[in-house]
Amino acid sequence: MNIGNLSKIALKALLNNKMRAFLTMLGIIIGVASVITMIAIGQGSKMSIRAQISEMGSNIIMIHPGGERRAGVRMDPSEMQTLKIENYETLRNECVFISGISPLVNSSGQLVSGNNNYPSSVSGVGLDYLNIRQLKISDGEMFSASDIQTSAKVCVIGKTIADNLFPDGGDPVGKTIRFNQVPFRVVGVLESKGYNSMGMDQDDIVLAPYTTVMKRLLAVTYLESIFASALSEEMTDLATEEISSILRREHKLKDTDANDFEIRSQQELSQMLNTTTDLMTTLLACIAGISLIVGGIGIMNIMYVSVTERTKEIGLRMSVGAKGSDILAQFLIEAVIISITGGIIGVLTGFGASLGVKFIARWPVFIQPWSVILSFAVCTVTGIFFGWYPAKKAADLDPIDALRYE
Amino acid sequence: MNKSVIELIDIRRDFTVGDETVHALRGVSFSISEGEFVTIMGTSGSGKSTLLNILGCLDTPTGGEYYLDGISVRKMSKSQRAVLRNRKIGFVFQNYNLLAKTTALENVELPLMYNSKIGTSERRERAKQALKAVGLENRMEHKSNQMSGGQMQRVAIARALVNDPAVILADEATGNLDTRTSFEILVLLQQLHAEGRTIIFVTHNPEIARYSCRNIKLTDGHIVEDTLNQNILSAADTLAGLPVEND
Ligand SMILES: Nc1ncnc2c1ncn2[C@@H]1O[C@H](COP(=O)(O)OP(=O)(O)O)[C@@H](O)[C@H]1O
Ligand SMILES: [Mg+2]
Numbered sequence: 001m002n003i004g005n006l007s008k009i010a011l012k013a014l015l016n017n018k019m020r021a022f023l024t025m026l027g028i029i030i031g032v033a034s035v036i037t038m039i040a041i042g043q044g045s046k047m048s049i050r051a052q053i054s055e056m057g058s059n060i061i062m063i064h065p066g067g068e069r070r071a072g073v074r075m076d077p078s079e080m081q082t083l084k085i086e087n088y089e090t091l092r093n094e095c096v097f098i099s100g101i102s103p104l105v106n107s108s109g110q111l112v113s114g115n116n117n118y119p120s121s122v123s124g125v126g127l128d129y130l131n132i133r134q135l136k137i138s139d140g141e142m143f144s145a146s147d148i149q150t151s152a153k154v155c156v157i158g159k160t161i162a163d164n165l166f167p168d169g170g171d172p173v174g175k176t177i178r179f180n181q182v183p184f185r186v187v188g189v190l191e192s193k194g195y196n197s198m199g200m201d202q203d204d205i206v207l208a209p210y211t212t213v214m215k216r217l218l219a220v221t222y223l224e225s226i227f228a229s230a231l232s233e234e235m236t237d238l239a240t241e242e243i244s245s246i247l248r249r250e251h252k253l254k255d256t257d258a259n260d261f262e263i264r265s266q267q268e269l270s271q272m273l274n275t276t277t278d279l280m281t282t283l284l285a286c287i288a289g290i291s292l293i294v295g296g297i298g299i300m301n302i303m304y305v306s307v308t309e310r311t312k313e314i315g316l317r318m319s320v321g322a323k324g325s326d327i328l329a330q331f332l333i334e335a336v337i338i339s340i341t342g343g344i345i346g347v348l349t350g351f352g353a354s355l356g357v358k359f360i361a362r363w364p365v366f367i368q369p370w371s372v373i374l375s376f377a378v379c380t381v382t383g384i385f386f387g388w389y390p391a392k393k394a395a396d397l398d399p400i401d402a403l404r405y406e
Numbered sequence: 407m408n409k410s411v412i413e414l415i416d417i418r419r420d421f422t423v424g425d426e427t428v429h430a431l432r433g434v435s436f437s438i439s440e441g442e443f444v445t446i447m448g449t450s451g452s453g454k455s456t457l458l459n460i461l462g463c464l465d466t467p468t469g470g471e472y473y474l475d476g477i478s479v480r481k482m483s484k485s486q487r488a489v490l491r492n493r494k495i496g497f498v499f500q501n502y503n504l505l506a507k508t509t510a511l512e513n514v515e516l517p518l519m520y521n522s523k524i525g526t527s528e529r530r531e532r533a534k535q536a537l538k539a540v541g542l543e544n545r546m547e548h549k550s551n552q553m554s555g556g557q558m559q560r561v562a563i564a565r566a567l568v569n570d571p572a573v574i575l576a577d578e579a580t581g582n583l584d585t586r587t588s589f590e591i592l593v594l595l596q597q598l599h600a601e602g603r604t605i606i607f608v609t610h611n612p613e614i615a616r617y618s619c620r621n622i623k624l625t626d627g628h629i630v631e632d633t634l635n636q637n638i639l640s641a642a643d644t645l646a647g648l649p650v651e652n653d
Contacts, residue, residue, distance in 0.1 A: 002522040009519055016507040316503045319464055320517040320565065321492020323485040399491075400464040403503070 006326060010333035024302045025342035028379040031295020032346025033353055035375035036367060038288035040354040042281035044365035049277055052196065053270045059233055060132060061098070061240055063226040063247070064262045081222040082260045085214075087250050088126075088226050094246055097239035100128030101228040103210045107217040109180035111206065113165040120161060122179055122206045124213025125227075132229045140173035140188035148209040151216060155179075156188040158203035182216055184208060236267040292375060296382040299339075303383060307331060307390035314394045315402030324395035328388070331395075335387020339380040346379065347372055408439040410473075411572050411604050412461060417470035419456050419627075430456040432627040433470070438573070438606065438620075443599040445615040446608045448624035454608045455577055457624065461606065462497050462575045463487045475572045492520050496566025500578035502558040504550040504565075510537060510557075511546040514564045521569070536564035540594055556587035563594060573604040580614065586648055592617050592641035617641050 014021045065082040088103045095101065108121035129135070130142060143154045155177070157165075162172045172186045184206075193202040214220055230239040240263050247261055314327050322330075350372070354365045394402060419431040430453045438444055448454050459465035460472065463479055472479045475494055479487065491497075496517075504513045514533040518524045524532070537546055540560040550558060559579060566574050576595070580588035596617060599605055607618060615621045616639045623631035 005519045005522065012508070012512070016505075312503075313505065316505070317516070317520075318488060319462070319491065319497050319503070321488050321520045321569075323488040323520075325485065326488075326520055398465065399488075400459050403464070 003329070006329045007333055010330045010337065013330070014334055014337060020302075020306050021338055024299065024306065024338050024383070025345065027295050027298035027302060028339055028342030028383055029346040029349055031292050031299070031379045032343055032375040033349035034291040034295070035288040036347065036350025036371050037353040037357065037365075038284040038291075039281075039371035040350070040365040040367045041357060041363060042277075042284035043368050044354075044358075044363060046274070046277035046281060047366045048364035049273045050270065053266050053273070059099070059230040059236060060266045061228045061230060061236065061243065062264045063228070063243060064264070065222070065225075066260065066262060082251065083223040083226060084221065085223065087247060088223060090250055091226065091228070091243060091246055095228070095239065095242055097231055097235045097242050098228045099231050100131045101226065102126035102129035102132055103223045104129070104225045104227055105210055105213045105218060105220070105223055107180075107213055109217075111161065111165060111177055111179050113175065113177040116165050116167060118161060118164040120204060120206060122155065122184075122208050122213055122217065124210035124217075125207050126210055128229075129207065129227065132227050135193070136191040137188045138191040139171065140186070143187055143207075143209055148211050151211040152209060153182060153184050153212060153216065154187045155184040155206050155208040156190060157186055157207075158190045158205035159192040160201055160203040161206055162189050179206070180217065230265070233267060236265045240265055288371070288375075292378055295379060299379065299383045300386040303335065303386035304390050307387065307394060311394050311397070311402050311405035314391075314397070315399055315405065318399035318402060327395040328391055331391030332384070332388050335384045335391075336380075338387070339383030342383065343376045343380045347376060350375075408441055410437045410439050411442075411475055412436075412438040412606075413471075413473040414461075415471040417457070417460060417467045417472060419453075419460060419465070420468045429627055431460075431467070434624075434627070434629055435470075436622060436629065436632060438604065440572075440604055441599075441602050442620055443595070443605045443618040444607065444620045444622060445618040446606060446622045446624060447612060447615055448610065450610055452624040453627040454610070454624055458575050458577050458606065458608050461573070462495050463491050464497075488520075492517055493569060494572040496563075496569065496571040496574040498559070498562050498566050498574065498576040498579045500581040502550075502555075502562045502582075504558055504561055507549055507551065509547050509549055510542060510553070510561045510564075513550065513561050514568050516565060517569045532568055533564075536568040537561070539567060539598075540564045554587075555583050556590060559583065559587075559591055560594065563591070563598075567598070567603075573606060574598070575606050575608075577608045578610070579607065580609070580611075586645070588614075589641050589645040589648065593645055596641050617644075 063083065065080050085103065088101065092101050102125045105124040106121050107124070109119075111118045111120050126148065127142065127145060130137070137156065140156075142156060143152065146152075147154050157172060165177055166172050166175070172189055175186050176183050177186060178184070190203070190205065196202050210223075228239065228243065230236040244259065244263055248259065251260055253260065317327060351367060354367055357363050358365045414437065415435050417431055417434045418429070421428040421430055434457060446454050446457060456465065460467050463474070467480070474490065477490070479490065482490065505516065511530075511533050514536050515529050518529040518532060534543070534546065537543055540563050542557065542560050542564065545553065545557060548557075550561070553561065563579075580591050583591065592614065595605055595607065607614070609615070616635065616637075618635060619638055620634050621631065622629055
């Protein structure tokens, strides 16, 4: 018996009963689509949290003054002044597990240029700050090491600042802006980073030499914090330990003393968030698994019923000369067509639903290739098996028994 | 004497229902030659359908020998019997047994679909010829649910003809039809017989036996009568003599 004729027979049988074929497919479509969508939502939130962390720089280590903070306990002001410039310099010279390090001091106030003003803050930083925070200069250049040495009144501004102070679109580089009456020459503009995933404007930023901010704006000798980046994400722990031991030595702490500073790394944060998102993914995977099982049972039922109700047709085909193997091949081809078509529609529906969630509900989604393969495989195999099994039983009947079947 | 198409030797068929054994056929022997038009008669439950199903290789006898066109059927496997049905037998059922939602042409093509020796164009051509032979040349694209009972039975006869079988088997083929349509079908069968076809027609209606050339009568699984009809009536004449319905 040639497969061409059997395919024709199978296709005709399907087209003659579009509703039955569609209902059979529906189980497969829902099974596949729901699994893909659920996993996509789970993975999406996981990736979005990862992205939030890495857009800040995944190797970042933040050093703050003061010991371990406890809620509701006001800190002694002296505790806030434990980080000195000398500490920063020692760390810069001695640490081997870091690729960059920069002090950070902030001063907030009003920025003025001509008739335009904008409330913002100036961050006093070192040269490494750009690399640590993954910032880039798009116009002009970064201030120099000698600017830091001489506490020069120069700054680099973000796009939001440039747009607000120079609304005519003029080039800010070379212009002078005032911050709390102190004139700063703009030497560079940062490449725009847009909003971060928490909705904060990352372009609302002014960077100046930390020496300038400390001496000329704040008149302080201590640092608010020190930012460093580990050589790699894996070396974050080593770098943290190294920094801690250097700072303890510099602060002359005894073994029994607690730290008078606090070190936090992004890695720590990301581990914590990962646990949460993994839990969520597991939960969604469970729901998806259940829909897969329900879908599978649905496929099973409709396949079984539709083959059984066609026993008489099977009898008729056998009476005009179809062999058991012909019948089996026909139903197998039908099941394969239905299952594969349903599977493909299910995958497309899953993609569509995932995109719908992304654009309508504004949730982050990520379509996992393995979820597509798994759900497609499970549903089509179920469909094919339960199309094959009752057909096999029918094909084994004597033609006369199949014909008499009511 | 023509060569024999069907040769039955002591055919028995028992059915087991629960603890009881029903003897539907209790040793039936006869032979039918090429070109005969035989009616098998008997009351309901006498074993006619059981016999015909065995003749059509749809059912296997419990005992006895059956030669179809000289081939012993008893020792055949299921799929060999399927091939035999496909090449040598045309079956016409009381309830037509057409594929639903399928055109007359496609229904008639069906047996040839299971014969890989026949290509698409030959299949189509032969199906058209068969439909023409039963007078349905202008109903080829009608679906089974768009036809009357008589037309459906004609399609079924065309389907039985299309593989050029050694024998056409009809089980109460006029059982669901009114008198007029029944005679139209009989006219068709007589015509096919005149063209040389071998036909076996099962009926419980003794009237119909008068239009065939040989009558076999079954009672309770036995042959009680096997006679040649000396005075074959013409179905066409009877049809012409029927009162015309006023509508
Ligand atoms: N599949 C079956 N199982 C059990 N008994 C059957 C079966 N088919 C037929 N019979 C019995 O065999 C006898 C003959 O049946 P059948 O050949 O259908 O008679 P007819 O066609 O002459 O009316 C009946 O008594 C019937 O009950
Ligand atoms: Mg009967």
